[in-house]
Amino acid sequence: MKKAGAYYLGQGRCRFTVWAPEKERMVLHLVQPEERKLDMLPDREGYYTLEVEAVYPGTRYFFMPDDEQDYSDPASFHQPDGVHEASAVIDHTAYTWQDSNWRGLPFQELVLYELHVGTFTSEGTFAAIIPRLEELVETGINAIELMPVAQFPGTRNWGYDGVYPYAVQNSYGGPEGLKLLVDACHARGIAVFLDVVYNHLGPEGNYLSQFGPYFTDQYKSPWGDAINFDGAWSDGVRDYISENPLYWFEHYHLDGLRFDAIHAVIDNGAVHIWELIHQKVKKLEQRLGRRLYLTAESDYNSPRVVKSPEMGGYGFDAQWLDDFHHALYVLLDKKGQVRYVDFGKMEQLAKAYNDGFVHSGEYVSFRKRRHGASSAGIPGDQFIAFNLNHDQAGNRAKGERLSVLVNTDRLKLAAAALMLSPYVPLLFMGEEYGEEGPFFYFVSHSDKDLIQAVREGRKREFSNYKWEAEPPDPQAEETFAQSKLNWEKRREGKHRLLLEWHRTLISMRRTHPVLQEFSKSCVRAHVIGSQGLLLHRQTQDGLLHLVCLFNFSENLLPCSLPDWSKTWQVVLDSSANEWQVRKKNITESIPDKAKATAPLQLPPLSVLVYEGRMEL
Known part of the structure; x- marks a missing residue:
């Protein structure tokens, strides 16, 4: 297996590789800054390869299957003038990366x-x-x-x-x-x-079929010709x-x-x-x-x-x-x-x-x-x-x-x-x-x-x-x-x-221990009435709990908190004044704390999140 494309090797040398297994000849056509036509060397796997001197980044080129017509490189690394024009040689080593200490995120x-x-x-x-x-x-x-x-x-x-x-x-x-x-x-x-x-690949500027059997008529794609992953x-x-x-x-x-x-x-x-x-x-x-x-x-x-x-x-x-x-x-x-x-x-x-x-x-x-x-x-x-x-x-x-x-x-x-x-x-x-x-x-x-x-x-x-x-x-x-x-x-x-x-x-998702637990054994959701939902999440050790109460209706929704904890503390309330576009004159508000099994009235179209700890 060879890597297709134009790989700049440094000091004016570039290796060109293209796959065209059913073509009898492949010509590399360098068009800028100086025009040259060079025959490429085939191998038994259908690849044509050629290393060329005096080729520098920015050089424009085409391939000519069977020496008939110019086509852009199917594995082109850069098309500076669009899909129908010449491919360009680039030097990936020329860019100086500043992220040497980056190791990604979980x-x-x-x-x-x-x-x-x-x-x-x-x-x-x-x-x-x-x-x-x-x-x-x-x-x-x-x-x-x-x-x-x-x-x-x-x-x-x-x-x-x-x-x-x-x-x-x-x-x-x-x-x-x-x-x-x-x-x-x-x-x-x-x-x-x-x-x-x-x-699939798009239709306009798609010249892959001029090189080889990239596509198949054995299968159909919703967007165009299916790619040939398993045929000849x-x-x-x-x-x-x-x-x-x-x-x-x-x-x-x-x-x-x-x-x-x-x-x-x-x-x-x-x-x-x-x-x-x-x-x-x-x-x-x-x-x-x-x-x-x-x-x-x-x-x-x-x-x-x-x-x-x-x-x-x-x-x-x-x-x-x-x-x-x-x-x-x-x-x-x-x-x-x-x-x-x-x-x-x-x-x-x-x-x-x-x-x-x-x-x-x-x-x-x-x-x-x-x-x-x-x-x-x-x-x-x-x-x-x-x-x-x-x-x-x-x-x-x-x-x-x-x-x-x-x-x-x-x-x-x-x-x-x-x-x-x-x-x-x-x-x-x-x-x-x-x-x-x-x-x-x-x-x-x-x-x-x-x-x-x-x-x-x-x-x-x-x-x-x-x-x-x-x-x-x-x-x-x-x-x-x-x-x-x-x-x-x-x-x-x-x-x-x-x-x-x-x-x-x-911020809550990133800092709260319960929300950093992804095991399904620590998640349980069930329906409240016909338009409410209780989402219960907990840490693996079962000591810390969150109960998220959702009311999807436009009416008050009666519910109660489970008895996993004797008392529950409000940590998020979408109906609170701070989360209203127009502040309301609220006569009754959700209490900061609630006892287990105590009756609650969820405000319309709201979410309430309570935190509780298992009593040891």
Whole structure:
């Protein structure tokens, strides 16, 4: 196995490698600063390689399969002029890293923050993120998760249309821009995760088929040609994909990767591609001396995603827990049941806390079949929970965030339900202060037929959900511009209150011993009445307890505290005056202390958290 791409060796020498197993000839076409055409040397595995003198960083080049036409390097490290133009040689050793003392963070301590580079700031670059890092740290966020930055067509894209998995988007700041951002994050104690896409590649600028059988017609992908992981000549494809995570970890010092829609990858080989990646990353961990995290978006609802390969699993450290979002969202916004027809019961939220997967083998009407397997007993730090992500907003016709769909009291409920959960939390950019601007789906293709196909595809998708409005034009620059964050809002009114609420919850999560316990044996949730929930969490030794009481109704909810402790102390009360946008003249307030089994009246749309100690 060889590493594809252009590796600068120093002193004007560069080694070029490309995989093209069915081609009879491969020509390296150097185009700048001096034009040269050189025949490359083949081997029995289908790789062509050539070491060349007088090639320096910045040199532009193409490959010419069978000496017929110029194509960019499939493993290009930099596309400075976009997806259709020449690849560029870069020297990864030229950057002087400042993070030699960085050893990463324990996964269970992370508060993840998903962001889209192009819309996080008005500038839309890696460099523009750096001045905002201090504000994220002050909020308690210690890990950012970048939506895909692999080179895509144009300058506006979610990133899931990337066509060069090794190249960093030029309009964001390219390779050096990403390295500067990672360095700046590590200097402030922030880990950096990156979303990577191995289930398909985008259509525009995708020239891989000109080199070899990267794709197969044996399977279908929802987004385009399926990648050939198990057919003829698949060894080279498996190398191409499985080396990519190592590339990000080694050359960009990333802390973790989030793998997009792993269920859309089909691999019937003896060693699944996810197992192969797991094995390679584990070896790299040993060499680098730090943890490298692999997380997955999965529609399987299967514990095998996080089980080790030795136990028949894929070896991911954690997976996104969509069921938590669905169960909670429908309780907060009754209209949400139109989209999530199989959710809406308080018992499902209790199950999401107790087990993880809500659908664990039951019949699901949306799928018209049984779905899922039990995740009971899987530790909470192997799940990532969220109230919002790019899909939840971007796949709505109007791009609405949760902050537009529900009121402030419900937003406080949602934040508390997430941060008090036994899962690793993820926020979507702007969620911490209740950003109300939309987050749309957007592209900037140059192919007119493709642009029209995207427009029609989005309309078809939304008609299936029976939305009342049509989505905006994904190609329009205004659609992209409207999706940018309004940072100044975080300092005013309800936005400032929500920001302080998130800070308080995150601080509590980070400092309270009970909230640092992820074993499911220390978690128990059950329903109160029809619209309330009691979440009980405790330390492993059973001495310290938290009882989190949620009222999702607009009426007072009677309940009582359990007898694990004789007295309970209030540690958080969302109905207190300090957490109101408009201060109230309160005649009765929640007492600071309450006795076990004493009757309580939970205020409407509120969360109360009590601490208790086991009496010895």
